Every structure is written in C-alpha cells, then in structure tokens.
Amino acid sequence: MKRKLCELGLIILFYLLQVSLCRVIAIGGVAPNLMIILPVLFGYFNGSKEGMYTGFCAGIMYDLFFTDLLGFTALMFTLIGFFSGMLSNRYEEGNFVIPIFLTAGAVLFYEFFVFIGNFLLQNRLILSYFMTRVIIPEIVYTVIAMLILYKPLHLLNKVLDSRKRKVKDIDETIL
Amino acid sequence: MNNKIKNFFTPAKILAIISIFCAALIAVSFFSDKLVSPLREAVSFVVVPLQRGVNGLGIGVVKGEEKRKTIEELQSYTSELEEKIADLEARNQQLKTDNKELDDLKKLYDMDKSLADYPKVGATIIGISSQNWNESFIIDKGSNDGMEEEMNVISADGLVGIITEVHGNYSKVMTVVSDNSYVTAMDESTKDQCTVKGDISLLDSGKIRLERMKADAGVKDGDKIVTSNISSKYLPGILIGFAGEITEDETGMTKSGYLVPAVDFDHLQNVLVITQKKQVTE
Numbered sequence: 001m002k003r004k005l006c007e008l009g010l011i012i013l014f015y016l017l018q019v020s021l022c023r024v025i026a027i028g029g030v031a032p033n034l035m036i037i038l039p040v041l042f043g044y045f046n047g048s049k050e051g052m053y054t055g056f057c058a059g060i061m062y063d064l065f066f067t068d069l070l071g072f073t074a075l076m077f078t079l080i081g082f083f084s085g086m087l088s089n090r091y092e093e094g095n096f097v098i099p100i101f102l103t104a105g106a107v108l109f110y111e112f113f114v115f116i117g118n119f120l121l122q123n124r125l126i127l128s129y130f131m132t133r134v135i136i137p138e139i140v141y142t143v144i145a146m147l148i149l150y151k152p153l154h155l156l157n158k159v160l161d162s163r164k165r166k167v168k169d170i171d172e173t174i175l
Numbered sequence: 176m177n178n179k180i181k182n183f184f185t186p187a188k189i190l191a192i193i194s195i196f197c198a199a200l201i202a203v204s205f206f207s208d209k210l211v212s213p214l215r216e217a218v219s220f221v222v223v224p225l226q227r228g229v230n231g232l233g234i235g236v237v238k239g240e241e242k243r244k245t246i247e248e249l250q251s252y253t254s255e256l257e258e259k260i261a262d263l264e265a266r267n268q269q270l271k272t273d274n275k276e277l278d279d280l281k282k283l284y285d286m287d288k289s290l291a292d293y294p295k296v297g298a299t300i301i302g303i304s305s306q307n308w309n310e311s312f313i314i315d316k317g318s319n320d321g322m323e324e325e326m327n328v329i330s331a332d333g334l335v336g337i338i339t340e341v342h343g344n345y346s347k348v349m350t351v352v353s354d355n356s357y358v359t360a361m362d363e364s365t366k367d368q369c370t371v372k373g374d375i376s377l378l379d380s381g382k383i384r385l386e387r388m389k390a391d392a393g394v395k396d397g398d399k400i401v402t403s404n405i406s407s408k409y410l411p412g413i414l415i416g417f418a419g420e421i422t423e424d425e426t427g428m429t430k431s432g433y434l435v436p437a438v439d440f441d442h443l444q445n446v447l448v449i450t451q452k453k454q455v456t457e
Contacts, residue, residue, distance in 0.1 A: 066304045069204055069205060074193075074200070079190070082190045
C-alpha cells in the first residue's frame with residue numbers, strides 16, 4: 001500500500017516536471033516524455049502488474065489535463081507497462097541495454113498512435129516529416145532523460161522493496 | 176481465499192480488464208464530458224495548487240538568472256533603452272495627436288468599442304502540453320473566476336488563442352499556432368479576408384499558414400493581419416501577426432502565404448483573457 005502511494009506521489013511529481021520543466025529544457029520545440037519513463041522502468045524492475053499500475057495512473061493523469069479522449073494515454077501507457085514487465089525476468093542491475101530499447105520502443109509506439117489519431121485520420125500523410133522532426137528527437141531525448149533518472153528511480157525502488165521485505169519478515173516472525 | 180483472488184488476477188487478465196475500462200472511458204468521453212468532469216475537478220483540486228507552486232518556483236529561478244546578468248550587459252542595455260525612450264517619446268507625441276483625431280472620428284462613427292475597452296482578466300500559464308505537436312496550455316483561472324469557453328486569450332503583443340475547456344480552477348487554451356487551429360482573419364489596411372491556420376510542419380520556421388485569399392486581394396508582405404469582423408469566435412481587430420511570402424496558388428483563384436505570429440509563444444508567461452465573448456446573431 002505504501003509502495004502504491006509512493007508511486008502515485010512520484011507520478012504527480014513527474015507530471016509537474018513534465019508540464020513545467022520540460023518546457024524550459026525543450027530543444028527546438030521537442031521535449032522529453034518523462035511520464036513514459038515510469039511505466040517502462042517500474043515494469044522492468046518489478047513486473048507487469050507494477051508497470052500497468054504506474055502506466056494507468058500516469059496515463060489518466062496526463063489525459064485529465066491534456067487529451068480530449070480520456071483513457072487513450074492511459075491505455076497506451078498500460079500496454080507499455082505490461083510489455084516492459086514481461087522483460088522483468090531479464091532484469092539485471094546495471095544493465096542499460098534493455099531499458100534503453102524499452103524506452104525507445106515505448107515512445108515510438110505511443111507517438112505513432114498519437115500521430116494516427118491526430119493526423120492520419122485527418123488525411124495528412126506527413127509521416128516522414130514527423131519521424132525525423134518530432135518522433136526520433138523525442139526518442140533520443142527521452143532515452144537520455146531515462147538514463148539520468150535510472151539511478152534515482154532504481155534506488156527508490158530498492159528502498160521501497162527493502163521496507164516491504166522488512167514488513168514481510170516481521171509478519172513471518174509473528175506467525 | 177485471498178490467494179485464490181491473487182491467482183485469478185494474472186497480469187494478462189488485469190491488462191484485459193484495464194483495456195476494456197480504458198476503451199469504455201474513451202467511448203464515453205468521445206460523446207460526453209459530463210461523466211469524467213467530476214474526476215477532473217477532483218484531481219485538479221489537488222494538482223492545480225501544486226502546479227501554481229512549481230510555476231512560482233520557475234519564476235524564482237528565472238529571476239535569479241536575471242540578477243546574474245553582468246553590469247556591462249546592463250549598461251549597454253540601459254543606453255539602448257534610453258535611445259528607445261527618446262524615440263518612443265517622440266512617437267507618443269505623434270500618437271497623442273493622432274489619437275485625438277481618432278477619437279473625434281470614432282465619435283463620428285459611433286464606434287468607440289476598441290480592444291482596449293473590452294473587459295480583461297490576467298492569468299498565468301501553469302502547464303504546457305507535452306505532446307510536441309499540439310500546442311495547448313493551462314491557465315490558472317477557471318469557471319470560478321468567470322472563465323467561459325470560446326473566450327479570446329491575448330498577450331501584450333497580440334492574439335494567443337482561445338479557451339477550449341473550462342474547469343473549476345483551471346482552463347485549457349488552444350493557441351493559434353496549434354495544428355488544428357483556424358482563425359478567420361483580414362488584412363488591417365486592405366480588409367481582405369483570409370484564414371490563418373496553424374501547421375506543425377512549419378514548426379522550425381516559427382511561421383503559420385495564411386490561406387484562402389482572393390486572387391485580387393491586395394495583401395502585401397509585412398502587412399498586419401488582424402482577426403476578422405466576420406469571425407464567429409474571435410473579436411475583431413486583434414493583431415495576429417505579419418504576412419509574408421504571398422504567392423498565387425496553382426489554380427489562380429486564390430493566394431496564400433505565411434504569417435509570422437506577433438506573440439513569442441516560447442516565452443509566454445502571463446496572458447490576458449477577454450471576458451467578453453463575440454456574440455453572433457443567428
């Protein structure tokens with residue numbers, strides 16, 4: 001329970017960073033997608049359930065303020081959390097290859113669907129422009145942001161884990 | 176019992192449940208905003224004050240940065256400004272005389288409703304959409320402060336956008352550079368009608384599109400483009416930007432070109448909301 005609340009707090013913090021700080025650090029109008037890092041990393045650390053939970057909450061948070069279709073980002077982020085959770089059995093401390101590919105894949109997946117919703121359905125086939133001008137820079141930028149945030153989030157995850165284990169140990173000793 | 180429930184909820188099943196739930200939410204919010212607005216209100220009640228705080232922090236950082244500007248920089252800036260003041264004073268004198276003339280003429284035409292007379296409310300931007308191609312932002316005033324949908328949003332330089340969503344303590348503004356924005360506009364001097372349209376593929380150039388001018392329109396490069404009096408949502412006479420690169424279309428029936436917005440959207444902090452809406456008689 002504490003873990004879930006802590007993650008919810010983290011989501012709100014990331015949302016605040018996303019809507020304020022990202023505007024300042026945007027390069028050429030492209031900002032990193034911080035919200036997407038949460039389902040990717042938490043799924044990768046702790047498995048699908050955790051990834052889906054953070055993905056759903058982060059997505060709903062984003063939808064409430066910025067998307068016209070409530071639930072769209074939530075669905076995308078939940079799927080992202082689920083798939084990165086499937087790779088959690090390959091989790092290894094200090095291995096950056098899988099999270100990098102997961103983050104890149106997640107941004108590509110999400111932005112591509114946003115593109116379909118916003119432009120393809122309005123008959124505007126300018127995919128190559130978007131790929132080079134928006135999606136690929138965003139992928140690179142988000143991966144860099146993920147690498148910077150990896151260590152703190154990993155540490156936080158560990159702290160939450162140890163607390164959980166302690167509680168379990170106490171439970172077991174009582175029993 | 177507890178274990179049974181745990182075993183039943185495998186990740187795949189949870190995914191299926193959440194997916195169906197999200198699909199239902201999408202479907203509901205596609206048709207109506209009523210069901211989700213209580214949720215919006217509840218979350219915004221918690222988040223908007225936080226956003227205000229973070230924004231205040233940002234302003235503090237910017238102010239700190241400004242303080243660190245070197246004295247030399249400021250001195251050169253001061254002399255530059257002094258020149259400007261002299262220039263402006265001269266121009267002001269000129270304008271005063273012009274204004275008097277204008278007032279007389281306005282009285283003559285019984286048309287004393289200019290932009291300065293509209294009731295306006297100041298608001299601060301507290302959040303920017305991170306979807307990199309949909310320029311919309313959130314301001315810290317909502318229906319509690321008398322905001323309504325379709326109110327025009329301006330800055331000191333010109334038209335910023337229009338309010339598209341209003342909630343208790345915040346509202347969403349769509350900017351004119353947003354890809355799905357259309358504004359009916361006209362040339363300030365020649366009164367030729369045209370359409371100003373945001374375009375994502377012009378992101379780098381800092382321009383937007385100027386379309387649907389008649390072939391015989393006398394719009395020239397550098398002309399001021401203002402909101403049109405026939406626009407259904409925008410109040411007339413608000414500066415949008417300056418025309419450029421006007422060319423005739425292939426069909427020969429229309430002309431189009433580009434428009435450089437008067438507002439610097441990258442460094443926008445405070446905006447003004449005109450609380451009077453354009454009234455269209457149907």
